[in-house]
Amino acid sequence: MIVAKRKPLEQIEAMLEGFNKILIVGCGTCVAVCMAGGEKEVELLAAELRMRSKLQGRPRTIDEMTVTRQCDKEYLDQLAKHVADYDVILSTGCGAGVQFLAERYDDKIVLPALNTLFIGVAEGPGIWSQRCMACSECILDQTGGICPMTLCAKNLLNGPCGGTNHGKCEVDGQKDCAWTLIYRRLEKLGRLDLLEKIQPPKDYGAMTKPGRFTHEAFQQAEQHEE
């Protein structure tokens, strides 16, 4: 899932400066799971903003709505009858959600309440870590299911650098060396022969931004539309 964390309240307040009618829109998918922008977090953010209003003697309207997903048009449509009542929409979606919301309501100011961090997993309660950088050409079959593009700071494809330090990384001694992990996993799987194969340079052309993909089943329909 997409992992994000909320921006500091001061930063959010600075963005909201001068706006009196604020609609906070939450997202019920990834950012809800990572406790950054779901219904509960929207409730908390709204309460904090209202408290500030009160303390500063500055009345503002702060309302809340959380949709199932901000990255799907059908869910954004549900907001249509409400948005006209507000000066600004504060989205607690990921960067994709914020943009889709801004695109759907392009006459409204849409602001981001979160910083989007990475595609990751829940390691434990309240702990998430990155696992994939969406490089468009998965090589996990070659590396024992551990991604050097993501877990090695230098995205090295052919083994560890000289900075590997007793299984840790030179960049951050708290983090594991991806290539030590890969070695141990391949050893466990009896596939150490994979370590001997020279991996060719990565095709970064496959990652050219912005990415776009149409499912085969829908390609004909899309062409027809065009």
Added chain:
Amino acid sequence: MVAALRDAFAQKEFVVTAEIGPPKGTDISDLIQHVELLKDKVDGLNVTDNQSSVMRISSLAICRVILDHGGEPILQLTCRDRNRLALQSELLSAAVLGVHNVLCLTGDYVSVGDHPQAKPVFDLDSVQLLQTVGLLNQGKDLSGSDLQGKTDFFAGAVVTPEADPIEPQLAKFRKKIAAGAKFIQTQAIYDLDNFQRFMEQARKHDVKIMAGVVLLVSAGMARYMNKNVPGIFVPDKLVEEMAQAPKGKGIEAGIAIAGRMIRQLRDEKLCDGVHIMAIGKEGRVPDILEAAQ
């Protein structure tokens, strides 16, 4: 013109190179002095590439300065600051400037240096860079296009014999040789027993091994490296020897240790040469060589 370092390996039993670190800024008077001092005492001067991710004069520019002063330069090339276009372009530029030795490295991460906010590149890794050098030597570039005039590089790479675990390091070492490395320079070594164990593995391959020798200047430096520099292990005995040096004479003890190590490596034919890194004390390299006699 061909790589004189290649000839040195072909003709000599024990090859000696020394490291030169380009300065930050345009004053190269000290550097020229070091080049003049060392050029006839060593077989090659190995010029670092923004070492420790600290911005300095480029390795290529200093390599050319070394040529102008009659020395044999070795271009260090890391994958940190250049994508595959810039790396190949730098290699072609080196070739036309008369630089024919290249040491291919991954490069330290940007966060350890003086511009930690920089965007790190790492488009290629060191193995792929070695393969790229091989292609340029064959008159092709990485995209398969023909070159108008090919290069003739003598390529090297590095290894960390004290890495733990050693197995993934050795796997990459084998890949580097398969990718075209003709000489391998090691991270600093201090424990010759460990080094001999590494050499038993290394000797299975057709490649020249240069032991890395970093000049110790104090017991504090030895302890610092043990604690902070990945892949460097200074045995207690040597730390103690450094600690016993009279105040202000640490570097003399370090020179004695480096000289003794080089002598043993050479006399016992443990490897094919040494690469001396006298970080910031390049002027003392002749003393190390004298101590090694």
